[in-house]
Amino acid sequence: MVTKKSIFIIGAGPGGLATSILLAKSGANITILEKSDKIGGRTSSITENGFKFDLGPTFFLYPQALEKVFQSVGLNLMDEIEMERLDPQYRIIFKSGGHIDATNDIKVMSDQIKNFAPEDAKGFSKFMNENREKLRKMEPCLTNPFLNIFSLLSPRLLKLLPMVKPHQSLDTYLKRFFKDPRIRLAFSFQSKYLGMSPFVCPSLFSILSFIEYEYGIFHPKGGCNEITKVMAQVATDNGVEIKLNEPVEKILFNENKATGIRTKTGDYKADAIVINADFARAAQTLIPNKQRSRWKDNKIENKKFSCSTFMLYLGIKGRYDVPHHNVYIAEDYKSNLQDIECRHVLSKSPSFYVQNACVTDPSLAPKGNSTLYVLVPVSHEHENIDWAENKNNYRNLIIKELEKVGFVDLEDRIIYEKVITPADWSNQYNIHLGSTFNLSHNLKQMLYLRPRNRFEDCEGVYLVGGGTHPGSGLPVIFESAGITSKLIAEDIILN
Numbered sequence: 001m002v003t004k005k006s007i008f009i010i011g012a013g014p015g016g017l018a019t020s021i022l023l024a025k026s027g028a029n030i031t032i033l034e035k036s037d038k039i040g041g042r043t044s045s046i047t048e049n050g051f052k053f054d055l056g057p058t059f060f061l062y063p064q065a066l067e068k069v070f071q072s073v074g075l076n077l078m079d080e081i082e083m084e085r086l087d088p089q090y091r092i093i094f095k096s097g098g099h100i101d102a103t104n105d106i107k108v109m110s111d112q113i114k115n116f117a118p119e120d121a122k123g124f125s126k127f128m129n130e131n132r133e134k135l136r137k138m139e140p141c142l143t144n145p146f147l148n149i150f151s152l153l154s155p156r157l158l159k160l161l162p163m164v165k166p167h168q169s170l171d172t173y174l175k176r177f178f179k180d181p182r183i184r185l186a187f188s189f190q191s192k193y194l195g196m197s198p199f200v201c202p203s204l205f206s207i208l209s210f211i212e213y214e215y216g217i218f219h220p221k222g223g224c225n226e227i228t229k230v231m232a233q234v235a236t237d238n239g240v241e242i243k244l245n246e247p248v249e250k251i252l253f254n255e256n257k258a259t260g261i262r263t264k265t266g267d268y269k270a271d272a273i274v275i276n277a278d279f280a281r282a283a284q285t286l287i288p289n290k291q292r293s294r295w296k297d298n299k300i301e302n303k304k305f306s307c308s309t310f311m312l313y314l315g316i317k318g319r320y321d322v323p324h325h326n327v328y329i330a331e332d333y334k335s336n337l338q339d340i341e342c343r344h345v346l347s348k349s350p351s352f353y354v355q356n357a358c359v360t361d362p363s364l365a366p367k368g369n370s371t372l373y374v375l376v377p378v379s380h381e382h383e384n385i386d387w388a389e390n391k392n393n394y395r396n397l398i399i400k401e402l403e404k405v406g407f408v409d410l411e412d413r414i415i416y417e418k419v420i421t422p423a424d425w426s427n428q429y430n431i432h433l434g435s436t437f438n439l440s441h442n443l444k445q446m447l448y449l450r451p452r453n454r455f456e457d458c459e460g461v462y463l464v465g466g467g468t469h470p471g472s473g474l475p476v477i478f479e480s481a482g483i484t485s486k487l488i489a490e491d492i493i494l495n
């Protein structure tokens, strides 16, 4: 009798759930061990006093990536989750004056750009055309593993170089289309999704804003957390076992081969182990340092990590008349970025993002009330900032900033409130340095230089999620699940 292979996945975040669905029909036993009492990881919800907030992601982009996961078990994503494409997709407000309602309507968008800088109006369609081609050529990089340096030398990738311009920053690249720095910011603030500044982020990430305009930004009814909820249901319907409240304490080895997992319940034997938990934290706590040849503790400590986020989840009396997604750009944007990435201090007048989701989805709050989700990009944990000391003051400063930009009487209208600081991301959510977007996405930490989907340090260990290739953000995390599950099928299941 052939015994079934056992695959264990550590963490029920979007990456772990997608991998479990993609492997569900492979004939192996698939088990997810999740430390928390709910699924979803950073893509879960906060539900209290009748208010419901997404904990993390609120922008759902490029559903095509998740569609492939659902198709693998014969389902159609759009039949399983109700989604609305937002138009305008968001409002970008320059605290120095003026705003743009971002839309993929070329004429409406070009006219708005014209109001800021007449000579830039034609840049929008040029940008879209060039990036359409760039994404088409880049797609194989997002769907294939980078397992060694030779993967960089494939003819397909080498042909890409003139278009991708690996050493150019996103801001410099955008100068070809837009002279006005505010317009460039409108097409580059998306680098914050990777936890990076547009002045440092590699130019290939111009595809992020392109994807928004080309394929849209969607609001899943109930929030992005509904995506992981439905994925968990699909996984269990297809035979995956999900065990909540079961933190993995260590991975067990026989020499360099992973053979099992230890939790408080006991030991599990495994043919393959997939780490979906935050890479830097999991590697350092679950795999002994001596077992790791490349990713030793001191190497991880010397890597560059993304920014963190200071979060306010506010239940509000009534509703503000502002769009669903609002990005407020600081007057001194560059200085704000330096505070986050170089000086590691808190800005007095930072950029921030506000989601007013009830204008699209009143189900998120009790009748007559609404939710505000406020995300302020801040430094990851650093000795310069003591969050126990700064939490309340910074909360008060942000509420005042919100009142200044039009959320009148906000303080008096708050009826529910939760704050999450970088220290909370680190301590409660097991995220190294509270770097919510994982390792930075600079050239030294991408492709085969990122921790690999088939983890290079130990046999039988695989990675999925924002910490591995291709990187952070839901669509690429779903692509990482595609890559990782294919490797497991080749190495373990078909072997």
Ligand SMILES: Cc1cc2nc3c(=O)[nH]c(=O)nc-3n(C[C@H](O)[C@H](O)[C@H](O)COP(=O)(O)OP(=O)(O)OC[C@H]3O[C@@H](n4cnc5c(N)ncnc54)[C@H](O)[C@@H]3O)c2cc1C
Pocket (backbone or CB within 6 Å): 010, 011, 012, 013, 014, 015, 016, 033, 034, 035, 036, 039, 040, 041, 042, 043, 055, 056, 057, 058, 059, 060, 061, 246, 247, 248, 249, 276, 277, 278, 282, 309, 375, 429, 430, 436, 437, 464, 465, 466, 467, 472, 473, 474, 475, 477
């Ligand atoms: C504030 C914020 C906003 C974001 N906004 C967006 C957005 O708008 N759009 C977008 O596309 N992306 C966004 N992201 C980025 C990214 O899409 C999400 O963070 C995503 O949830 C990361 O998925 P993941 O699969 O890497 O793992 P995670 O969501 O981090 O899940 C990992 C899981 O592993 C579990 N775990 C950890 N340690 C253990 C252990 N020892 N044993 C068992 N389980 C363990 C955790 O509890 C967790 O459930 C945002 C992230 C944050 C934090």
